[in-house]
Amino acid sequence: MFDITGSIVLYKNSPALVKKAIASFLNTKLNVRLYLIDHSPNEDLKFLGEDDRIEYIANPLNPGFGAGHNVAIRKAAEKSKFHAVINPDIYYNEGVIEPIIDFFEQYPRIGTVMPKILYPDGRTQYLAKLLPTPLDFIVRRFIPFDFIRNKIDNRFELRKSGYNRSFNVPFLSGCFIIFRTSALLKIGAFDENIFMYTEDIDICRRIIDLGYRCMFFPSVSVYHDHERKSFVDFKIFKIYLKSAIYYFNKWGWFFDRGREKINHDTLKQFSALKGAY
Helix, strand or coil, rough: CCCCEEEEEECCCHHHHHHHHHHHHHHHCCCCEEEEEECCCCCCHHHHHCCCEEEEECCCCCCCCHHHHHHHHHHHCCCCCEEEEEEECCCCCCCHHHHHHHHHHHHHCCEEEEEECCCCCCCCCCCCCCCCCHHHHHHHHHHHHHHHHHHHHHHHHHHHHHCCEECCCCCCCCCCCCCHHHHHHCCCCCCCCCCCHHHHHHHHHHHHHHHEEEEEEEEEEECCCCCCCHCCHHHHHHHHHHHHHHHHHHHHHCCCCHHHHHHHHHHHHHCCCCCCC
């Protein structure tokens, strides 16, 4: 048994960047296991798996982000109580994982946890969000007016919360998220029909539907060297659009009572704040 397992899905990534992600996860006294799922067309990154605590798995067919992590999740199913999904562009200091595990142990109904996510310069990335409506997707991607986008973002990204205390939130970013393994197994892990981009929204929602909580936990933080490729690469943008269409076809477009209730209950947590939503 391991204290925690983790997985990183690779695709022609910078070795220097991935080394930082690997070193961050292994920099602990916990008993850990890390799976590197490599979707690159070659095995140039195989040397990154030389540590005994790492298992390297090559799959050049590239079935998608969620499908790659599912390979690791299935391997970890009976080996640990917790599993971390980690982007190759994540890095952090020692002492991040331990408080998160303690948080899980304290509250059995927590299904998944995301710490505070920071840009490399220390600015907060607002990645604890409401469930999106189609309007949220359209405005945040296509409307050129900052005052409109900012109004949407302030609510959608729960910015008025201050991001300085723990709260229950229905959409946590998949760039760095830790799951209770038993919850993952109950929902069947990631939906492999989603190649990339909305798989984190979908999996959080399915965990909530089972009665678990998705928690933002700002007591610890990680760095995310993030680049929004969907804005600059048309091929990536098409993948993003396809995943959004699949998500709304699955859960509902403009009429989704489940979304309305979940978002309403989320915002109620902040009703006492000045200038609440």
